[in-house]
Amino acid sequence: MSVTAQSVWNNCLEFIKDNIQPQAYKTWFEPIKAVKLTDKSLSIQVPSKFFYEWLEEHYVKILKVALTKELGETAKLVYIIKMENTYGNKQPFTERIPSSNRSAVKAQDVDIPLNNKNPELRNPFIIPGIRNVKIESQLNPNYSFENFLEGDSNRLARSAGLAVASKPGGTSFNPLLIFGGVGLGKTHLAHAIGVDIKDKYPEKTVLYISAEKFTQQYIDSVKKNNRNDFIHFYQIIDVLIIDDVQFLSGKSGTQDVFFHIFNHLHQNGKQVILTSDKAPVDMQDIEQRLLSRFKWGLSAELQSPDFETRVSILKNKLYRDGVEMPEEIIEYVAKNIKSNIRELEGAIISLIAQSSFNKKEITIDLAKQVVEKFVKNTKREVSIDYIQKVVSDYFQMDIDTLQSKTRKRHIVQARQLAMFFAKKLTKASLASIGSQIGKRDHATVLHACKTVDNLTSTDKQFRKYVEDLSKKLSV
Missing domain, CATH: 3.30.300.180 (DnaA, N-terminal domain)
Structure with missing residues (x-):
């Protein structure tokens, strides 16, 4: 034989x-x-x-x-x-x-055959017909480490960013995934890392791109039958920064091509930096093989800044703009706008504008008016504490009972509903939700969300609970 x-x-x-x-x-x-x-x-x-x-x-x-x-x-x-x-x-x-x-x-390349007769590398960032293969970084030089102020809420992410900027591709933070809610500085920090790398290593090719634009370029490359050129282009990048990587959810073709680009860059010691509005464990419709790679390096969370950091951010902003403002007014704004840095800076800009346009002195009364209008007109992000209070009141129990270890059915259901709405209405990670609702782990939160989904479709009374709470939480 x-x-x-x-x-x-x-x-x-x-x-x-x-x-x-x-x-x-x-x-x-x-x-x-x-x-x-x-x-x-x-x-x-x-x-x-x-x-x-x-x-x-x-x-x-x-x-x-x-x-x-x-x-x-x-x-x-x-x-x-x-x-x-x-x-x-x-x-x-x-x-x-x-x-x-x-x-x-490490040295092995994926062997991708070129279909195009023209061997010239296509750069998706330049206008067709212009013979220029120079790759612009697409970085914003105004976003720097200098104006990204350190606090307890961002220390890990900022320190990791500095380490990556000093030795791109040479640290264990590869990829570096920065995640957190809206307006907390993910894009700023990603740009700051890229800007610092360009300063220290001018010969390196650094590229910043949003996941949305990356997807659009990929779709265009498929339409024009130059998908291989698209892949080759991204394989020559030394430092690839992709913003809002959660946007790849459900886009299997883009995920597939990004998977191969990521592998090539990582194997060849290139640096990958990603930002996302959620932790890898909370990302929906992202292939497991990609999620496993996101976890190879470091996932660093940006949280809402504490009071001291908010005050420092406002003072830094005023200093850069050459504006003086009384300490009590800075503290008032910092005390009343807590959700994110974008809203914080927006409020101070509105305050300065009101003062200059109406020729009014910046007083605490003017600050109160501006902050009140600003908070009213800004979509409020529901907090986990607020959700627990609404759910506890609805079921006529106190928050300690809601968070307790008891297995009584009505208390368990109330706790599961609180977890469900926290997952739905906040940007908090599953682990963060669990720790705030009775010190549970992320698996308990995941189970709670699935249970609520199942009961909503099978139990008429439970469906009414969900509808009532949705109205109270203004979903």
Whole structure:
């Protein structure tokens, strides 16, 4: 009987099956296909790079033993990674990596065939017809570390940003994912990192782009049949900054192409910086393989600034604008506008405008008028404390009872509703919601949200609870 790739691999599988858990075998070995056998080298095809990485990390020893039994001590295993090809390119993407040479992985490029006859690299940021491949960073120089003031709410993210700016691609913060609610400075910090890198390393190619624009460029590249040029363009970037990465939710084609770009950049020591309005664990409709990569580096949260930080931000803004303002007025504004930095600065700009246009002195009364109007006209972000109060009042219990460990049905349901509305109406992470509602973990919050969804569709009385609370919380 002749020895084929399939027969060798079948024998290897028999050995592996006897030595690992059935579920692990089903997940990690059943999808693999034997491709070819050349001398003592067996090529196998795996569905993704994530698959390859998992096998190398968790099953390399058993693979080596199984293959050595079949082909002897000089046996080699070559991975062929077939990357999903959904847009009609004639050839699949493949990458060949010998298992016996793990160091080769870092330097290995994804082999992407070029369909275009014109070998000139297309730059999606320039007008077609202009022969210019210079890549502008798209950074805003006004966003710097100097005017990104440090406080307890942002210390980790700011420190990580400084470390990345000093050594892009050379720290363990790769990717660096900065997440938090609206107006807390995610975009500012992302730009500040890029600006600092450009100052320190002018030879590096730094590019800032919103996830929305990245998606649009990708769609255009598919329409024009130059998807490969699009990928090649992003693969030459040294520092890629993508803002609002949650925008990729549900866009499987864009996620797929970003996955391959991310892999290439990461393997070649390039830096990736991402911003998002939520933590990876809370992102919906983002492929698991991408989420796993987001967690490789550091996820740093920007929280609402405390009172002292708000005062510092206002003083810094006034100093930069050359405006003087009494201390009590600065403190009044800082005390009454707490949600985010954008609203805080907006209020102080409105106050200065009112004073100059109406030729009025900046007094505490004028500050009260402006702040009152500003808060009224600004969409209020419901707090978790407020949600707990509304839910507790509705069910005629106090907040301590709502947060207690009791398993009484009506209290459990009230607690689950509070978690459900906190997830729906705030930007807080699941972990943050859980810790504020009775010191629960994020899995409890996730379970609560699913339970509320199920009961709303099956229980008439429970549906009324949801409708009543929605009205009270002005959803």
